[in-house]
Amino acid sequence: MKSFILGILIFVSWTAAVHSQQHIHGQGSVFIAQENDLWQVQFVLPASDILGFEHSPENEQQRLIAEQFDQKQKHFENLIQFDVNCTQVNYSQSSLEFGEDEHSDSHELSDNHEHSGEHEHSDIEILYLIECPDEVTQVSFPILNSSNNLQNLAVQWSIQTGQGSTLINPKRHQLKWH
Ligand SMILES: [Zn+2]
Secondary structure, three states: OOOOOOOOOOOOHHHHHHHOOOOOOOEEEEEEEEEOOEEEEEEEEEHHHHOOOOOOOOOHHHHHHHHHHHHHOOOHHHOOEEOOOOEEEEEEEEOOOOOOOOOOOOOOOOHHHHHHOOOOOOEEEEEEEEEOOOOOOEEEOOHHHHOOOOOEEEEEEEEOOEEEEEEEEOOEOEEEOO
């Protein structure tokens, strides 16, 4: 598994928490942290739930699916929506290397080349830094309604009004803090 390169570090300790999470098909994880107007939101989503496969795209159809999600994930509103106007400050993602052919002829003895014949689990990790000048009291997760195989999101938050965690599903895809 590649190390996750954070665009901007606010709560570094959460990276360790993310990597100790279990990979459960159908369930993603979301980590929300707030520091004044800045919100850091990290998604860890099983690639199988988002793309339908857990490896680099191997044909045109898979490349198209990967490209579509790549475009989609660039805007936080496609994954999480706040009840106030917010602006995306930064975004980074790491997981599958879209567009790169990992199965090159120079068969290096690295982790990246082990999965050609076997099943390997992959997560898509996306980090947003979002600025919300007004008080946020509620967020919702449209990603749950646009990904067929994603059934739950285990959401953890550490914000100015407190900490907590809950399981979000498409029927109850809003998280209210007040
Ligand atoms: Zn998997």
